[in-house]
Amino acid sequence: MTEWARFVRATMHDLQPYEPGPRMPELERRYGRALVRLNRNEDLFPPFPGMREAVEAELPSVWMYPEESYDEFRAAVARRIGTTPDRIVPAHGSQALIGTLASLFLDPGDVAVTSRPTYGLYAKASAARGATVESVRLRNHRVDFEALATAAAAARAKVVWICDPNNPTGSLAHRDEWETFLDALPETCVAIVDEAYADYVDPESRLQREGDVEAGRPLVVLRTLSKLFGIAGLRLGYAIADPQLAHYMDVVQEPFNVNRAAIAAGLACLADPEQIEKRRLAVAEARDVLCERLRAVGVEPLPSQTNFVLVDTGADGAALAAALAEEGLLVRAGGEYGLHGFVRITVGPVPLMVRVADALGRTLAR
Incomplete structure (x- = not known):
């Protein structure tokens, strides 16, 4: 049996592959429902025309x-x-x-x-x-x-x-x-x-x-x-x-x-520069709605001009992320960044942002 590590550059030995997390089919089987990915900062709006x-x-x-x-x-x-x-x-x-x-x-x-x-x-x-x-x-x-x-x-x-x-x-x-x-x-x-x-x-x-x-x-x-x-x-x-x-x-x-x-x-x-600006404004509007709803349920989002918001929940971020997954919403727990009380939420259309903020509020109130 070939021992491949001896051929690999020494600088590579301690590195690990990027782990984006469990695959969606696996997660959907685990939770028994369709899931919305709010954990990868992907674009959640319709494709650009054309x-x-x-x-x-x-x-x-x-x-x-x-x-x-x-x-x-x-x-x-x-x-x-x-x-x-x-x-x-x-x-x-x-x-x-x-x-x-x-x-x-x-x-x-x-x-x-x-x-x-x-x-x-x-x-x-x-x-x-x-x-x-x-x-x-x-x-x-x-x-x-x-x-x-x-x-x-x-x-x-x-x-x-x-x-x-x-x-x-x-x-x-x-x-x-x-x-x-x-x-x-x-x-x-x-x-x-x-x-x-x-x-x-x-x-x-x-x-x-x-x-x-x-x-x-x-x-x-x-x-x-x-x-x-x-x-x-x-x-x-x-x-x-x-x-x-x-x-x-x-x-x-x-x-x-x-x-x-x-x-x-x-x-x-x-x-399509007009569509580029429309998309930026749509994300900004949805982000503002998300932040407003999050504050209403008692948590504080950090300032953001991106398509995500990092939220100080005051709770166990990993447990909160798991609870939101039970409601069909995948968010990113902050523990991997050393931010254990935080979750990161990707911004999507306004109705989805209302849904995730309300779900987070219900989870924290339990």
Whole structure:
């Protein structure tokens, strides 16, 4: 019998695969009913108009490899955000770009800094490349940019990973703290900002970091079409980077790494700016209703401009999540993030938000 561990890189031995939780069929058998997924921050609204037709139109061509340069998609993204196509790097989801950047920047023995709690793939991707990972605690459930810069300087870090808005807390950076952070970042270090949830942020609050990239700051921005655009199952994201770095990213990524259906769906979504804004406003309205109803039953949601809300329940989050599952509602218990009294709830249409808030209130009242 071959002992495969001896062939595997030592940096991989202690890593574990991503566990999204039990599969839906298994859970529905366990609870004996249909379940609504409010635990994965997926888009719970109807698909964008024209997206389905765009995917179906691509089906006769699935025997062909996609266009490797993805010029049309790069141009569409560049038009939307006001930059140039040579700064756009498409990939099969922003998760793939996290791995690409870790491979580009990190050698064994390098240091990567991230926040705690935040999205776990930053630490995992860094450790897989042999880097040491240092994490900085949030301050009042917000990313502590001053502490991140201090930690990066002290450790001579190569990379700082930032999720903004942060998952799971929903916190959003302010322009002054962001600019202070960039100015304080050591010259040895690159900031990688995952903006998976930035499309939900109202325009007055949103930081336009593509301008920082164009200004030559040591920065890469990651975005996805999995969230507001609702195509998580097709896997499509992109990076905004200096053209020189974009070239290196294209070198490292495998060829044809985005499928034809994903590109077609992405182009259809990006071509409809009116629908993009309507979706953002619909999520904001539903989020406001959810937060208002949660406060009415005696629990406090953290501020959020995302498609999820983190709620301080004052109870056992895991037990509460299990009780809500009995009512057909899956929410994310905060224990895996060290937030044991919290649950994270994905925002969906208003009637669903009323249902989940009422169910949570009944459960807490028992």
